[in-house]
Amino acid sequence: MEEIRFGETHFDREKSRMSLDTWLTENFFLFYVAYSYKMHHIDPQIRGLEDMMYGYYNLRKIWVPLSEHLSNPHNKTN
Missing domain, CATH: 1.20.5 (Single alpha-helices involved in coiled-coils or other helix-helix interfaces)
Structure with a gap:
């Protein structure tokens, strides 16, 4: 201890x-039923994150905003 x-x-x-x-x-x-005391540092811009048992997250419905650079339709990469 x-x-x-x-x-x-x-x-x-x-x-x-x-x-x-x-x-x-x-x-x-x-x-153990769940690890409810675990701390996770999650970006506050992430939306739709659901807490699951054992400290895992359900990422199926996650929404992450794109940065301005990535969301620009004129941005072309080679």
Whole structure:
């Protein structure tokens, strides 16, 4: 527990937490329904993103605005 709380980086804390989660799950002390505590850094311009179980997102109905450069019909690429 001390490693999780005082890990130097986010990666160190996440690695320690995952090893603890794995041990608890394998020994039937913990059953997951969803990872509701995971944080995701999502661009606020993305619309239609639906939260799914286990921290995954449903990307089937996602809408992302194009930048002005990409949406210009006169923009031609070779």
